[in-house]
Amino acid sequence: MTHTLMPLMIAVPLGGAFLCALMGKRTRALPDAMGFLVTLLTAAGAVYSVSLVKSADTLVYSMGGWRAPVGIVLSLDGLTALMLVTVNLVAFLVAIYARGYMERYTSKRLFYGLFLLMLAGMNGVVLTGDMFNLFVFLEIASVASYALVAFGTGKQELEAAFKYGVMGTIASLFILLGIILLYARTSTLNMADMAAALAGGGGDVVPLVTGLFLAGFGLKAALVPFHAWLPDAHPSAPAPISAMLSGVLIKSLGVYAMVRVLYNVLGVAEVSETGSPFTPLIVLGILSMMVGVVLALGQWDMKRLLAYHSISQIGYVILAIGIGTPLAVLAGLFHLFNHSIFKSLLFLDSGSLEQATGTRDLRRMAGVGRKLPVTSGSTLIASMSIAGIPPFNGFWSKLLIIVAAVRAGHSWSAFWAVLASILTLASFTKVLRYGFQGGGAGKRLRELAAVPLSMKVALVLFAVICIGGGLLLLPSLRDLFLGPAADALAGGTRQLGFVLTGGAS
C-alpha cells in the first residue's frame, strides 16, 4: 500500500522554506503566513497518517519508482506515525507562539526558513527506510539547529552554537562511520535488506557498529556521557527553538533513530514478554536520569534548569525502552510523547516570562503570578505534569514506567525512577515558589510587558494537551496511537520486511 502523503510531508516544508528565502524580503507578512500554513498542513498530514496506519498497518513509498534495495523507500508504520504526530503537533503550536515572540528578533524570513528546514529534516529522518538517507536528513535538521541556536548573535549564543556544532558534527561522523561498516558488510543501504542480511549473525561488525551508533545517536539525544552541549545550547537559543530542540529534535534525531536502528535493523535488542533487557540502554537511561536531575537542583537560571531536566526525562524514555517488555516499551513511547508536550510548554513559558520580566533568573522573577495569569497557569500545569502529579499526563507515563520496571523484575531501576521523580518534584516546587508566589526577595518589578495573544493561544493549547494526555491510555485510543508504535518495535528485524515485499509495482 502506498500513499503520496509521505513524500509531501517532506516536500511541503522544503517548498515553504525555499519560498520563504526567495520572497521573504519583499513581502513582510509571508514568513509568518508560510510558517503557520506549512506547519498546519504537516500537522494535519501527521494526524491523517495515524488513520492510514490503522487501516493499512504499514505503508511504503519508493522514491522515483525504484523498488526497495535499488532505490530509496519511505516506510510508515506505527512508530513513524507516533513520531510524525509528536514532531508536527509541537511544531505547529511553536509556530503560533513564534509569531509573537520573534518580533524582538530581526529578519523573520531567515528564522522561518531555518525552522521549516529543521522540520523537513526531522520528518525526513522519521519517515526514511534507508540508512544513508537517515544520515543526510539528520544532517539537515542538525545544521538548521546549529544556526538557530546562534540566531540571537549574542555572546553566549555564538559560543554555545559553536560547541553544539562541533559535537554534533563529530556525532554525525560516528554515525556515518557505522553506516560505512554496515555497507561494507551487507553491501546494501536499505534498512529491511540490511536487517535480512544481518539476520544470520553480524559477526564482529555488529558490536562495533552498535558502539558507534550508541555514541553518535547518544550525543544527538544528549544522554549523559555526551550531554555537555545541551545545558549551553538550549538556554541560549530563542524560546521557540529551545522548545523545538528539547521537545522534538533530541527525540526524533536521537531516541527514535537509535531505537529504530537497534531494534529493527541490527537486531541487537528485542522486545519479548520474558523481558530481555538491553543493558547499555538501561545503564545510559539511569545515568542520564540521575545526573540530569541532580545537576538541575542547583540551577537558578530557569532555562538551564529546564535543559538539565530534559536530559533526565530522556533518561526515563531510554530506560523504559531498554527494559524490553511490551508494557515498558509502550510506557517509554508514551513518556516520549508527554515529555515533548510539557517540556515545550515549560520552555515557551520561560520565553514569555523572560520577555515580560526581562530576566531568566528565578530569584529576580518574584511575584509574577498575579500579573501574568496565562503564563503562570500554564507553568503550574506543566510543572505538575513533569513532576508526575496525578491527573496530568506526566503522572500516567511515569507510573506506567515504574510499574513496567517492577513487573519486569528490574526493581533497582524502578527505585532510581522514583527517586528521580521526587527530585524533579523538589526542583519544580522551587520554580513555582520563587517564580510565582514571590517567595524570593525580588524588588518591585517595573510595569510588566503584556504577553502577545498568539503566545497565549499556544500556551493554552499546550496546557490542554497536558491535562488531556492521560486519555491516550484508554483502550480505544491506545490501540489507535500508542499500540501500533510499541508493536513496531516488537516486530524486531522482521518489522521492516514489508518494504521488500510491498512497494511500487
Next chain:
Amino acid sequence: MTAYILCLILFSLGIYCAVSKRNLIKIIVGVAIAEYAVNLMFVLVGYRIGGVPPIFAAPGEAQGAMVDPLPHALVLTSIVIGLATTALLAAIAMRIYRKYGTYDVNEIRELRG
C-alpha cells in the same frame, strides 16, 4: 587491511585535534580532517583491484569490470555536507572573534563573565 587502518588513524587524528585544541580554527581544521578520513573510508570500501572508473565505454571499446559506483555517489553527498558544516562553523567562529577578539577557547570562557 592496512589502508583501512591508516584511514582510521587519520580519523582519530582529526577527532584528537577537534577535541584537544583550544583554538577555534584548529577545531574546525580537526573536524575537516576527520571528514576527509570518513569520505576516504567510504571510497576504499568500494574499490576493486584492476577496476575501471564507473563510466560506460563507447560502444566500440572494451568494457572492464567497474569499481563500485554506489560509494562514489554517497561520498559526493558527504563531501558537500562537510563543506556546509565547515562554512557554518567558520562563520560562527568569525562572529565569535568579532565579539571576544580572540579565537582561544579559554580566553573566551574567562571573558564570558
Next chain:
Amino acid sequence: MADRREDGMSLIVKTVTRLTLGLILLYGLYIVLHGHLTPGGGFAGGVIVALSLVHLVLAFGGRSAWKRISHSGASVMEATGALGFLALALLGLTAGFFLSNFLPEGRAFALFSAGSIPLANLAICLKVGGGLFAVFAILTIFTAETASPDGGER
C-alpha cells in the same frame, strides 16, 4: 582614483583575471552540461562557477566589485535553483512517483539524453553556485565592515 587602485590586487592580476574569468566559467558550465556523460555534474560544476565569481571579487577587491554582483542576487539565484530542483521532483509525480525521471531516456552518449538528469544538473549548478558565492560575499561584507582602511580592528 587612488582608492580604486589600492583596492583589490595588483594590475597584473586584474588583467589576467579579465582573460581567465571567461574560461573558468565556460569550463564550469561544460562540467555541468556533460554531467551525465563524463565525470563531474551539478555539484562540481556549480562550485567551479562559484569559484569564477569568487576569483573576480578577490582580484578586483570587495568594495569596487560590489556594484556588479550583490549577495542578494546570489541568494535569489540559489533559491530559484532549489525551487527548480523541487519542481522537477514534483513533476516526477506525473510519471508515477516523487522524483521519478519523467522525460524519455534518449540515445546513449548524446548530449540531450538521460531524461531529466541534465535539467537536475542545471538546477543544482544554479543552487550550488549561487549559494557558495552568497556565503563568500557575506564573509567579505563581514570582514570589510570590521577591517577599517588602516587594517586595524574597528
Next chain:
Amino acid sequence: MIALYILLSMMILGALVAIEVRSLISSVVAVGAVGLGLSLVFLLLKAPDVALTQLVVEIIAVIILIRATIRRQLPGSPVSARPYGVLLGLGFAVLLVLVSLPALQEIPQLGHPYMRVAETYVENGLRDTGATNVVASVILDYRAYDTLGEATVLFTAVMGVMAVLRNRGLKGGEEG
C-alpha cells in the same frame, strides 16, 4: 597499491603538521594539502567524479577558512593544549583502532567489494536512465532523494551563515 599507501602516509603527515603547527595560516594550508592528497587518492581508486568534486570543494573550503584567519592580529595558537583533551584524544585513537581490528578483518578485503545492490546499477544503469556516467545515474535517478536532501543541507548552511553574520540580531540590539 604502493602509491596508495605512500599517499595515505603523506596525508597523515600533513594532518599532523596541520594539527601541531603554531600559526593558523599554515595550519589551514596544511589542511589544503591533505585535501589535495585525498583528491589524488580518489583518482588512484578510480573515482574521477569524487576526485573532481573533492578538489574544487576543498579549494572553496580553504578560501573560507583563510578568510576567517587573515587580516587579524592572531597570536600563534598556544602550544599547551587542554590536558584533559589530549588524554581523551589519544585514548580514543588507540581504542578505536584496537576495537575495530576484528571488524575490519570481517568486511571484504581492499579490492574485492561485494557490490550486491550496485550490480543492478552497473548492469541496467544505461538502459534505465540513459546516462553513461553510472555515478550520475545513481545520484540523479536511482537515489535522487539523497541529492535533494544534500542540496537542502547546503541551502540550510547558506541560510545559517546569513542568519549568523547578519549585522544586528535583536531589534535595537548593538551592532556587530
